[in-house]
Amino acid sequence: MTGKLTFTMIKPSAFKAGYTGNILTKFEEGGYKIIALKKTTLSKEQAGYFYEMHRERPFYGELTDFMSSGPIIAAILEKDNAVESFRKFIGATDPAKAEEGTIRKIYGKSLSENAVHGSDSDESAEREASFFFSLLERV
Ligand code: ADP
Numbered sequence: 001m002t003g004k005l006t007f008t009m010i011k012p013s014a015f016k017a018g019y020t021g022n023i024l025t026k027f028e029e030g031g032y033k034i035i036a037l038k039k040t041t042l043s044k045e046q047a048g049y050f051y052e053m054h055r056e057r058p059f060y061g062e063l064t065d066f067m068s069s070g071p072i073i074a075a076i077l078e079k080d081n082a083v084e085s086f087r088k089f090i091g092a093t094d095p096a097k098a099e100e101g102t103i104r105k106i107y108g109k110s111l112s113e114n115a116v117h118g119s120d121s122d123e124s125a126e127r128e129a130s131f132f133f134s135l136l137e138r139v
């Protein structure tokens with residue numbers, strides 16, 4: 001049984017480009033209900049904690065610099081089979097390899113500036129949602 005919730009972020013490049021409204025509309029048109037939503041700016045340390053699993057990867061420094069470079073939009077989304085379906089919906093990590101019509105294909109600029117984040121498992125979704133939102137903000 002897979003969960004109904006996933007976590008997403010609109011990354012600094014997409015926020016800065018003014019794509020927030022369009023991307024949130026796409027989420028809703030895709031059947032994802034917005035359960036919680038906020039704009040915030042991560043410190044480098046906070047971005048480092050969020051992407052902890054990638055600490056040993058060569059792109060970790062670049063990734064955490066980028067993710068702390070400006071405001072992001074964080075959201076919890078609800079749909080059946082949320083994690084798996086949303087990963088398909090946003091497309092491949094590299095926008096150049098993402099399918100036509102996916103969020104990363106439309107709004108992504110490069111492998112690092114790929115417009116949006118999507119959780120990779122129910123466990124990640126819960127960890128990421130609770131990193132950004134208190135219980136009060138999620139009801
Ligand atoms: P995804 O976001 O599709 O789950 P990963 O978890 O593998 O992808 O990577 C996290 C994020 O790190 C990606 O969304 C992307 O912004 C960045 N990233 C991944 N691989 C690279 C790379 N080789 N070079 C630069 N940035 C990368």
Ligand code: MG
Pocket residue numbers: 118120
């Ligand atoms: Mg990932």
